[in-house]
Amino acid sequence: xxxxxxxxxxxxxxxxxxxxxxxxxxxxxxxxxxxxxxxxxxxxxxxxxxxxxxxxxxxxxxxxxxxxxxxxxxxxxxxxxxxxxxxxxxxxxxxxxxxxxxxxxxxxxxxxxxxxxxxxxxxxxxxxxxxxxxxxxxxxxxxxxxxxxxxxxxxxxxxxxxxxxxxxxxxxxxxxxxxxxxxxxxxxxxxxxxxxxxxxxxxxxxxxxxxxxxxxxxxxx
Ligand code: SAM
Numbered sequence: 094x095x096x097x098x099x100x101x102x103x104x105x106x107x108x109x110x111x112x113x114x115x116x117x118x119x120x121x122x123x124x125x126x127x128x129x130x131x132x133x134x135x136x137x138x139x140x141x142x143x144x145x146x147x148x149x150x151x152x153x154x155x156x157x158x159x160x161x162x163x164x165x166x167x168x169x170x171x172x173x174x175x176x177x178x179x180x181x182x183x184x185x186x187x188x189x190x191x192x193x194x195x196x197x198x199x200x201x202x203x204x205x206x207x208x209x210x211x212x213x214x215x216x217x218x219x220x221x222x223x224x225x226x227x228x229x230x231x232x233x234x235x236x237x238x239x240x241x242x243x244x245x246x247x248x249x250x251x252x253x254x255x256x257x258x259x260x261x262x263x264x265x266x267x268x269x270x271x272x273x274x275x276x277x278x279x280x281x282x283x284x285x286x287x288x289x290x291x292x293x294x295x296x297x298x299x300x301x302x303x304x305x306x307x308x309x310x311x312x313x314x
Contacts, residue, residue, distance in 0.1 A: 107145075129221070131187055170270055186213070189203045202229060206305065234307055248272070250304035251302065255273060
């Protein structure tokens with residue numbers, strides 16, 4: 094008789110798949126993905142699917158991001174201990190928790206536009222005893238000027254173009270990652286150099302839910 098796999102076996106399988114497909118290469122990011130249990134960040138009805146390499150519906154028509162995409166974005170951001178990070182789009186808080194693990198005694202500010210998701214993310218982060226994160230209700234396209242500059246900025250929703258205010262809130266040598274494009278997106282990694290903003294990486298083939306805010310020119314729901 095075939096026995097059902099437990100969460101640990103499913104996580105091991107997921108890690109193997111992400112390594113084989115080239116989406117997981119960094120040991121620190123692997124530790125973070127192992128340490129932050131994705132099944133704590135999905136609705137109860139989807140716990141069995143938490144270790145599939147797929148986005149899953151959370152609420153308000155939003156999704157918890159696909160593990161391989163979270164891994165790629167996190168790896169490209171090259172996060173160091175002690176850094177100050179700004180995340181736009183908390184969703185479930187899973188990516189937020191991974192960032193919080195990697196910054197250690199640093200701090201993560203995460204902005205979400207749906208109050209229900211702010212509460213969901215906060216509850217999920219609290220369950221794990223995470224204290225170096227502040228989840229904020231608001232329009233992330235405006236950034237969070239009161240705590241800028243940030244060493245890293247991550248936008249977890251698709252933007253037609255990267256909102257200008259965010260570029261102005263990146264520290265010198267800071268990195269910003271975002272999915273850019275309308276129907277399909279490219280993952281774009283930018284660096285704030287002394288000579289100005291420079292594109293470091295650009296890879297097509299991603300699909301995210303849209304960034305909806307004052308600065309992006311899409312209509313809000
Ligand atoms: N990384 C998250 C996770 O693992 O659960 C998923 C993020 S989800 C793909 C994108 C999130 O961006 C959604 O929760 C959505 O409500 C949020 N969002 C969209 N536009 C926003 C804005 N202008 N400000 C803040 N959050 C926004």
